[in-house]
Amino acid sequence: MERFGFVFLVAGLGFFILAFVVSAWLPWLPFTEEEFSKGYQTVAQIAKNPPLEFVELREQYPEAFEKAFAGKSDSEAFAEALVVGRKVYVGEACWHCHSQQVRPVGGDEARFGRVSYPEEYNNELNYPPLWGTRRIGPDLIRQAGLKSNDWHVAHFWNPPDVSPTSVMPRYPWFFEADDPKTPVNESLMPNKKGLSIIAYVQWLGSWQTNPRETLHGIDAIERAYQSVELSRFGSKKRRS
C-alpha cells in the first residue's frame, strides 16, 4: 500500500474510475434510454417556431434587427439569437447570480413555478446546463413571458430603474451607442448582443404550456408550504 504502482493504479486510476462509474455514468444511464433521448432537441429544432416575444422584438427594433439578423425573425434568426444569447449569458456569468433550476424545496415552486425536470435540459443549449450554485437575483428557468421585451431593455440598460434594490450591474455594451463619446443614450436600441440575450431569457421556460400557472397565487403559496415537507424528487407529475 505504500508502493508507487499500487497507489497510482488503485487510488489514482481505480478509485477515480469507480467514482466516475458510480456518480457520473450510473446517473447518466437513465438518460440514455430511448424514451428519454429521443426527446433531445438541436438548436434548429428548438428554434423552429420563434416565440411571440422574438417577433415583437423585431417589430420594436427593426433597425437593430436589420443589422443583427438581416431584418428577419424567422427560425434561422431565432436559432442564431439563442446561440449568441447563451454565449453572452455565459460570458457575463449571468448564471453565477441567477440559477436555472427550480427545486422542490425552499419555497421555489410557489415563487418560480414548476419544479425542474430532466427533460427540459435535454437539448443543445444545455452543453453544459446552467443550473448555477448561487442566487443573488431570482431563478430564470421559468422567465419566458414574465416580463415584456421593454422591461428587459430598460433592465439591461440600468437595472435599478425597474428594480430599485437590484445590485445587478448595467450592460451598456448590449446597446448601440448614440454617440460613443457620451454615456447618454436616448434611443436605447439593443445591438446584436442585447437582442440575443433578451431572446435567450425570453426562451427560458417557454416550453412550459403555462409558465405562470403556479406563480404568486395564494393557493400556490399554501401548496409550497406543504411542499417543503411533502415533496420529493420524482413527484413532478403532481402538476403536469
Next chain:
Amino acid sequence: MSAASSLTPNIGSRPGEVRLPLVSNGLVKWHIAASYFWLTIALLAGLLYSTQLLQNYHGGNSEIMSPGRVRMVHTNLIAFAFLTNGFLGMLYWVVPRLTGQRVLSHKLGWLIFAVWQALMLAMWIGLHLGEAQAVEWGETPVWLDPLIVVGAALVSIQFYTPIIRSRERSMYVSLWYFSAAFVWLALTYIMGNFFPEYIVPGAAAGAMLGLYIHDLVGLWVTPMGWGLMYFFVPVILKKPVWSHALSLVGFWGLAFFYPLQGVHHFLWSPIPMFAQYGAVISTIAVEIVVTTVIINFYMTWRGSESSLKNSMAIRWFWVGALFYFITCLQCAFQVTLTFQTIIHFTDWVVGHAHLVMFGVFTFWLYGVLIHLWPKLTGREWWSRKLNSWHFWLTASGLFLMFLDLTTAGLVQGFLWRALAPWDESVIASYPFWYFRALLGTAIVIGHVALVVNMIMTAAGAKKLHVDEDYAGYEEVDTEEPAAVAG
C-alpha cells in the same frame, strides 16, 4: 522520517559525472513568486467584486471589469494560478528530497513554468473579454482547455520520474498523496471540461459538473495540501508523524470516498435521486476519515506547544488545520438534504468555499512560504512584525468573513422559504456584504504587508548562512531562524 535518509543524491556518484543540483531552487522560488503575483490579482478581483455588489461600479460600467467577469477571474486565478503555482514550487522542493532523485528535467521545469504563466495570462485576459466556459471553477476559455491538460500531463511526467526512480522500498506519506494527485488532476480536468461541453447534455452533465467542482478541491488541492503538511510539519518540529496507521487510514479513506461525492453540489436537482443519496453518504463518511488526519496532525504537534508562538510557519499550519476541521464538520451537516433546503444558492456556500480554499490551503501555503522564502533568497525575513500583521489581519479577517457569510446565507435561505419578496433578501444581505467588503479590505492590507516583506527580504541585506553551491544538497534546515514571530 524517510526524508532525512533519502537526501543523498544519486547523481554524480560515478567518476567523471557532473554533479547536478538535486533541487532547482530557482524553480521553487519563481513558482512561489508567481503564485503570489497571481494571488495579488485574485484578491484584488475578489475585493473589487465585493464592492461592486454594493452597487459601486467605480465611475461607470466598464465592459471588461463587469462584476460577472471579475468573479470568474477571482475563482479561476485562485485555483489554477495561485494554488497550482504554489503547489508546484512546493513540489520542486519536496519531491527530490523525499526521493533522492532529480525531477525529470529542470529545463522542462522552466518550460512548464513559462507555459503555465502564459496560460494563466491568456485565461485572465480571456475571462475579462467574456470568453468564459459554462463550467463552474473551470470557466477557462474552451480554447485553453486542451493546453491545460497538456500542462497537467507534463507536470505528471516531471514528478512521476523521481518517484518511480526512487530507491526507497516504500514511499513516504506525502508521496502517496502526490502520486495519486497528478493523475487525478488530469482526469478531473478532462471529465469536467470536455464531457459536459461536448458529450453529455443536461442533467447527466450536471452530475459531472458537480464531480468536477468537488474533485478539483478533493483530488488536487487537498492531496497537495496534506502532502505538504506531512512533509513540513515533521521537518519543522523535528519529530516524526504521530501515527503511521492513521496516515494510511487518512489517505485511503480520502482516495476512496472523496471522488464519490460530487453530486452533493446539486442536491434536490434533476439528477437521479440514488446518486444524490450516495453522494450524501460518502460525504459524511469522508468527514469521519478526515478526522483521523486532523488528529494525526495535532498529536504530532502535541508536546511542541511553544512552536505556535515561535514558528510562524507552524502557526499557519495549525490554524489551517483548525479551519480544516471546521469546514469538514460543517460539510457533514450541510451536505444533508435537510440543510440543503435552506442553504443552497445562498452565501453560506460562499463562506464555506472561502474557509476551505483560503482558510485552509492558502494558509498552509503561507506556512510553506514563511519556511522557504529565507532559504530561497538566502536572506532572513526583512520584518517579522509585518509577518505578524499579515497573520492577524488575514486569519481574523477570513474567519469573520466566514461567520458573516454563513449568517447571511441563513438569512437569505429563510427569507426565500418564507416567500418574502425577492428584494427583501437583497436588502437584508446589504449589511453582510458591506462587512464582507470591509473584511476583504483587511485581508488585502495583510497581503500587501506580506508582499512588501517578500520583496524587501529578497532585496534585503540580512544574509542567511547557506552555502549556495550546496543549497540543493543541504539537509533541511530545522532551525527555522526566520519563523519567529514579532
